[in-house]
Amino acid sequence: MMSKHITRPLLALYLLLSLLPIYWMLNMSLKTNAEIVGTLTLWPQNLTFDNFRTIFTDPSWYDGYINSIIYVLINMVLSVAIALPAAYAFSRYRFLGDKHLFFWLLTNRMTPPAVFLLPFFQLYSTVGLMDTHVAVALAHMVFNVPLAVWILEGFMSGVPKEIDETAYIDGYSFPAFFVKIFLPMIKAGVGVTMFFCFMFSWVELLLARTLTSVNAKPIAATMTRTVSAAGMDWGVLAAAGVLTIVPGALVIWFVRHYIAKGFAMGRV
Amino acid sequence: MKPYNNRAWFLILPVILAVAFSAILPLMTIVNYSVQDILGPGQSVFVGTEWFQMVMRDSELHGALLRQILFSLSVLAIEIPLGILIALTLPAQGWRASLALVLIALPLLIPWNVVGTIWQIFGRGDIGLLGYTINQIGFSYNYSANPIDAWVTVLAMDVWHWTPLVVLLCYAGLRAIPDAYYQAAKIDGASRWAVFRFIQLPKLRNVLMIAVLLRFMDSFMIYTEPFVLTGGGPGSTTTFLSQYLTTKAVGQFDLGPAAAFSLIYFLIILLFCFVLYNWMQRVGTGDAK
Numbered sequence: 001m002m003s004k005h006i007t008r009p010l011l012a013l014y015l016l017l018s019l020l021p022i023y024w025m026l027n028m029s030l031k032t033n034a035e036i037v038g039t040l041t042l043w044p045q046n047l048t049f050d051n052f053r054t055i056f057t058d059p060s061w062y063d064g065y066i067n068s069i070i071y072v073l074i075n076m077v078l079s080v081a082i083a084l085p086a087a088y089a090f091s092r093y094r095f096l097g098d099k100h101l102f103f104w105l106l107t108n109r110m111t112p113p114a115v116f117l118l119p120f121f122q123l124y125s126t127v128g129l130m131d132t133h134v135a136v137a138l139a140h141m142v143f144n145v146p147l148a149v150w151i152l153e154g155f156m157s158g159v160p161k162e163i164d165e166t167a168y169i170d171g172y173s174f175p176a177f178f179v180k181i182f183l184p185m186i187k188a189g190v191g192v193t194m195f196f197c198f199m200f201s202w203v204e205l206l207l208a209r210t211l212t213s214v215n216a217k218p219i220a221a222t223m224t225r226t227v228s229a230a231g232m233d234w235g236v237l238a239a240a241g242v243l244t245i246v247p248g249a250l251v252i253w254f255v256r257h258y259i260a261k262g263f264a265m266g267r268v
Numbered sequence: 269m270k271p272y273n274n275r276a277w278f279l280i281l282p283v284i285l286a287v288a289f290s291a292i293l294p295l296m297t298i299v300n301y302s303v304q305d306i307l308g309p310g311q312s313v314f315v316g317t318e319w320f321q322m323v324m325r326d327s328e329l330h331g332a333l334l335r336q337i338l339f340s341l342s343v344l345a346i347e348i349p350l351g352i353l354i355a356l357t358l359p360a361q362g363w364r365a366s367l368a369l370v371l372i373a374l375p376l377l378i379p380w381n382v383v384g385t386i387w388q389i390f391g392r393g394d395i396g397l398l399g400y401t402i403n404q405i406g407f408s409y410n411y412s413a414n415p416i417d418a419w420v421t422v423l424a425m426d427v428w429h430w431t432p433l434v435v436l437l438c439y440a441g442l443r444a445i446p447d448a449y450y451q452a453a454k455i456d457g458a459s460r461w462a463v464f465r466f467i468q469l470p471k472l473r474n475v476l477m478i479a480v481l482l483r484f485m486d487s488f489m490i491y492t493e494p495f496v497l498t499g500g501g502p503g504s505t506t507t508f509l510s511q512y513l514t515t516k517a518v519g520q521f522d523l524g525p526a527a528a529f530s531l532i533y534f535l536i537i538l539l540f541c542f543v544l545y546n547w548m549q550r551v552g553t554g555d556a557k
């Protein structure tokens with residue numbers, strides 16, 4: 001591998017630069033608004049937790065987090081569950097229209113959202129799903145499922161086909177083989193896919209805002225609210241921003257082993 | 269060669285249904301809008317390709333399209349090599365790897381409007397660390413007045429925000445390479461560069477294809493972040509396609525032209541992605557020979 005004398009400082013520099021804006025947000029979240037707008041201070045001079053207290057005590061704030069977490073989890077579980085068999089089919093078989101379908105899936109990520117919001121609104125009103133968590137989860141599947149299929153297919157294609165054949169000779173049924181042998185081999189892929197589904201659904205704003213009003217209003221939409229009234233409430237906004245990172249950081253902490261370990265060919 | 273088996277359709281059916289539900293109907297609605305002049309609820313006139321012709325001749329649109337292409341190409345040219353490089357520097361296992369992964373992924377987890385807001389403050393010359401530092405070094409920097417500064421800030425924001433995606437994909441791809449390959453390379457006495465060029469890069473082809481396509485299409489549709497950061501300004505120097513479209517659709521409420529614009533927009537992305545996809549697939553099989 002590359003010499004540690006080069007890689008360590010390079011990685012450290014990248015991490016430092018990439019964490020600076022996040023530090024700045026954390027810094028802002030612990031200041032009063034007067035201090036944020038007044039002067040440049042590298043750390044809070046008058047440390048205050050009021051911004052966080054506002055979020056944890058006001059239901060219109062913390063409900064946003066709960067709503068977002070609910071629809072993101074529904075979306076993540078459903079997307080990965082239906083993408084797994086599909087990715088297997090694409091990686092192992094040829095069938096009528098396979099190549100076209102595979103590319104068509106991805107084209108669903110290519111629709112510029114601005115104008116598509118109106119038809120989405122009409123569609124979900126017609127089927128009576130407006131302002132529900134399921135609506136946002138379903139709408140987000142349009143861009144998450146194709147991505148899940150693509151990523152999983154890549155990892156599955158990396159597993160030699162001989163492993164499938166050996167398992168069948170050993171008497172495994174397809175479901176038993178898939179769960180007991182195949183899934184553990186593509187753990188890394190499943191981990192990455194789950195994280196990406198979580199992430200893209202968590203940060204999306206336009207669709208989530210269009211399909212909800214009160215009961216399922218996501219946190220990202222709640223945050224646009226701070227622009228109103230007496231100017232920007234920078235402190236609360238920054239505190240809310242800091243808190244939006246926490247659930248995702250937990251998810252990646254849980255799937256980190258799947259990403260880091262990968263698989264060794266000789267294990268099966 | 270993969271066996272031919274049409275029963276594989278049963279395995280992909282759930283995916284098709286789930287995606288088609290929210291994809292086909294809205295797309296058809298847009299097609300419907302794009303050929304009609306909508307005067308009011310229930311009142312519309314078929315106008316054929318009139319909106320398409322109007323949109324194609326729009327010179328402001330050409331400007332936005334050129335800026336958009338330049339932006340997306342810059343994004344790819346910076347983020348893909350940087351992402352691969354960082355993925356290579358990450359340790360393979362241990363608590364350092366876990367910690368680095370979590371820290372690297374943090375920018376991805378921030379909602380897009382918040383990303384814009386952070387950088388709006390972060391880049392300000394009076395109260396933001398970035399703007400203040402650059403001004404102290406001696407460069408005059410003001411992203412809300414100087415077009416070049418605005419461009420660099422939007423680009424820097426995108427690199428900061430999205431390089432982690434490339435890193436994570438490449439890192440997972442690298443971990444999936446069996447040790448046997450590296451051992452064989454060691455026996456052959458291969459150089460570090462040869463290991464990268466002939467083992468790691470070909471094995472990364474699949475994840476890199478996803479990374480390139482994703483970064484291309486998402487950067488081509490970038491909206492929320494520059495909208496919050498610069499509002500498209502100064503002037504229209506950072507008004508990318510998506511924002512121009514939104515001004516058309518929402519601001520002037522021209523549903524017909526906006527729909528025609530959306531379809532053309534979609535077809536441009538489709539064309540680029542198709543070319544990229546086929547090109548990357550050919551490059552990969554060329555290596556295998």
